[in-house]
Amino acid sequence: MKRRSKKFVPVMLATTMMGGLMVACTSKAPDAAEGSKTPNGSSTQGTAVTYPMKSDKTLTYWGDLTSNLRGVKASHEETPFFQEWQKQTGVKIKFTAPPANQAKEALNVMLASGELPDMIEYDFLSFPGGPEKAIKDGYILKLNDVIDKYAPNLKKYLKEHPEVDKMVKTDNGNYFAFPFIRGDEALMVFQGPVVRKDWLDELGLQVPTTIDEWTAMLKAFKEKKGATAPFSVNSAPRVFNDFSSGAFSGAFGVMRNFYLEGGQIKFGPAEKGYKDFLGLFRSWYAEGLLDKNIATVDNKQWDANISSGATGATVGNAGGGIGKWQPLVEAKDPKAKLVAAPYPVLKKGDTPKFGQRDQPFSNGGMVAITANSKNVELAARLLDYGYGEAGHMLFNFGTEGVSYKMENGYPKYTDLIMKNPDKLAPAQAMSTYFRANYNGPFVQDKRYIEQYLALPTQRDAVGVWQKTDMAKYQLPPITPTPEESSEFAKIMTDVNTLVDEMTIKIILGTEPLDSFEKYQEKMKSLKLDRAIQIQKAALDRYNKR
Numbered sequence: 001m002k003r004r005s006k007k008f009v010p011v012m013l014a015t016t017m018m019g020g021l022m023v024a025c026t027s028k029a030p031d032a033a034e035g036s037k038t039p040n041g042s043s044t045q046g047t048a049v050t051y052p053m054k055s056d057k058t059l060t061y062w063g064d065l066t067s068n069l070r071g072v073k074a075s076h077e078e079t080p081f082f083q084e085w086q087k088q089t090g091v092k093i094k095f096t097a098p099p100a101n102q103a104k105e106a107l108n109v110m111l112a113s114g115e116l117p118d119m120i121e122y123d124f125l126s127f128p129g130g131p132e133k134a135i136k137d138g139y140i141l142k143l144n145d146v147i148d149k150y151a152p153n154l155k156k157y158l159k160e161h162p163e164v165d166k167m168v169k170t171d172n173g174n175y176f177a178f179p180f181i182r183g184d185e186a187l188m189v190f191q192g193p194v195v196r197k198d199w200l201d202e203l204g205l206q207v208p209t210t211i212d213e214w215t216a217m218l219k220a221f222k223e224k225k226g227a228t229a230p231f232s233v234n235s236a237p238r239v240f241n242d243f244s245s246g247a248f249s250g251a252f253g254v255m256r257n258f259y260l261e262g263g264q265i266k267f268g269p270a271e272k273g274y275k276d277f278l279g280l281f282r283s284w285y286a287e288g289l290l291d292k293n294i295a296t297v298d299n300k301q302w303d304a305n306i307s308s309g310a311t312g313a314t315v316g317n318a319g320g321g322i323g324k325w326q327p328l329v330e331a332k333d334p335k336a337k338l339v340a341a342p343y344p345v346l347k348k349g350d351t352p353k354f355g356q357r358d359q360p361f362s363n364g365g366m367v368a369i370t371a372n373s374k375n376v377e378l379a380a381r382l383l384d385y386g387y388g389e390a391g392h393m394l395f396n397f398g399t400e401g402v403s404y405k406m407e408n409g410y411p412k413y414t415d416l417i418m419k420n421p422d423k424l425a426p427a428q429a430m431s432t433y434f435r436a437n438y439n440g441p442f443v444q445d446k447r448y449i450e451q452y453l454a455l456p457t458q459r460d461a462v463g464v465w466q467k468t469d470m471a472k473y474q475l476p477p478i479t480p481t482p483e484e485s486s487e488f489a490k491i492m493t494d495v496n497t498l499v500d501e502m503t504i505k506i507i508l509g510t511e512p513l514d515s516f517e518k519y520q521e522k523m524k525s526l527k528l529d530r531a532i533q534i535q536k537a538a539l540d541r542y543n544k545r
Contacts, residue, residue, distance in 0.1 A: 048152055049381055051390065052090025057375055059382065062110065063121030063367070065097045066438045068431035072424060080433050084399055088390065091382045111139060118373040119383070121440075123363045124177055128489065129482035131176035131368075136482065140368040141376065143175040150380035153387035154178060157443065167361035167477050171541040178383040180365030180439040182358060184446035185466075191242060191356040192465035193341040194321060196312040198333070199225050207341050210348050211251050211280065214313075218289040221312040229291035231284065232311040236298040239504050245470070246354025247315045249277035251344050255354045256499075258535055259473040265535045269499045270523050275516040278506045285507050295504045307332065313341075318453055318461045319437070320427065326455060340461030343468055355468035361477055365439025386442035395442035398433035413451050426452060478538035491531045495523055 065076060076082045076095035086093055096117065098106030107122060120140065124131040134140045147155050158165040168179045182188050200207060200217070203224060208214045221230040234241045246255035246268075254268035254277065268274055284290045291297055291305065305311035307328035316322065322338050329336035343352035369379045385391035397404040397411040404411045413430075415421075420429040430437040436448035453459045480488050502519040505511040 058092040060117035061119045062096045062117045064103050116370040118379045121367045125363045129485045130479045133482035138371045141371045151384035153384050177366035177368040178441035181443045183443040186446045188358040189466045191317045194316045195341045197337040197339040229310045231313045232291035232305045242315050245356040250354035252276040281507045318458045340464040352468040355470045357470040367441045383441045396436040396445040403433040478542045480538045484534045488534045494526045
């Protein structure tokens with residue numbers, strides 16, 4: 001599909017944050033929050049269809065292939081889930097995937113070429129200028145009428161969940177993508193501090209809850225367990241990559257990103273509490289409690305540190321962290337046990353202020369329909385399938401009798417998923433047959449996480465990490481205007497580069513702690529105050545949606 005070529009230079013935002021048809025009845029969009037069952041009933045919203053549909057058209061779809069499938073499947077076409085999606089909907093799809101870790105660059109090339117597919121799976125919240133700019137420039141379609149006419153399942157879900165409906169549209173009230181939605185609170189928290197419980201038991205220590213207890217624990221790991229990197233974390237692509245939600249800095253009242261407090265938007269690294277955090281980690285580094293390579297640790301080195309016993313504490317995920325590392329540490333020491341620790345505080349008994357917590361509307365997995373598509377209705381019907389009963393089961397559990405079996409009304413994953421005969425890890429097997437363990441155009445079901453977190457320590461971890469006040473301070477998925485977005489992106493690119501520089505230099509001791517004030521002044525000169533104004537204006541508009 002040709003369109004006029006446009007020059008386009010993408011700049012990722014610093015903050016985060018988706019025809020002849022036979023008419024009949026369709027299923028109700030499921031409410032995954034109900035958890036134990038998939039609701040039944042008929043939709044009366046819009047024009048319903050019978051699946052599989054009858055169409056001789058082939059839709060085109062551009063989107064990344066999840067990292068879980070790299071080395072397992074070479075393409076979407078080879079993946080059973082995408083084969084089954086076409087079979088159940090009756091729609092043929094031709095897929096194109098960008099090179100690994102190059103989605104932004106590949107999207108740029110595609111948009112400049114003027115050759116657009118019917119659908120694009122991409123985070124349009126991070127699109128330069130935001131989704132409204134993508135609509136205005138003629139790249140993607142405003143979906144209000146499309147959802148009203150051709151997406152009865154999604155329309156019904158959003159009507160029943162107004163808090164999600166508010167998140168998935170722009171300040172102008174425009175829908176721009178078929179969204180990925182986390183359907184239960186249990187799906188929104190999945191990351192936090194992790195420690196070696198067997199070491200704690202051996203040393204007569206409790207799981208730490210305060211900064212002082214963390215310091216004592218790390219010293220004991222170094223001195224009595226011989227840990228050469230007592231605390232290590234992932235620093236790729238940026239230093240302390242997983243600290244943006246307030247791990248450790250939260251004990252000093254700040255987080256690495258923007259947050260809301262007392263009606264004001266604040267940026268943690270510009271606040272005094274961030275200096276206190278830097279002081280703590282500076283002292284830990286000087287005492288040999290941090291990985292000496294803390295500035296450059298990538299996933300491979302991170303895994304090696306934990307599996308070898310060089311590291312006894314980190315920040316990681318329940319699934320891809322504890323679930324991945326537990327068998328690795330057990331291979332070296334059968335008594336090894338990794339457990340979650342609460343986000344640390346200064347005063348024992350306090351509730352952590354911050355912690356990792358996603359919003360129900362997650363920025364990954366959203367799918368837009370391109371503005372020049374000649375198959376809008378068919379594309380919408382295909383995407384709406386994921387929000388109906390049958391599609392809900394496919395996206396969350398795969399194919400009955402293959403990847404799951406119903407046991408007393410509960411979709412239980414088979415050994416093909418949990419004990420894969422080809423030695424695929426559960427995350428890899430899941431991504432082969434469904435999308436629940438990453439994202440996509442559907443509502444995620446908590447019954448997935450109940451099984452994915454197979455170890456009691458994984459399930460316990462979510463409960464431990466949930467006990468924070470993060471919801472009080474978390475910004476909703478706000479969107480600056482196209483004009484604001486470009487200005488904001490430029491400011492925050494410079495500010496974040498400065499923060500990364502400040503963070504590592506002070507912690508490593510190459511600059512004194514008192515240089516923090518110099519960096520604060522530099523942030524002001526880079527117009528951080530203007531970035532906060534833009535965030536506040538976007539929040540005001542969001543609250544009026």
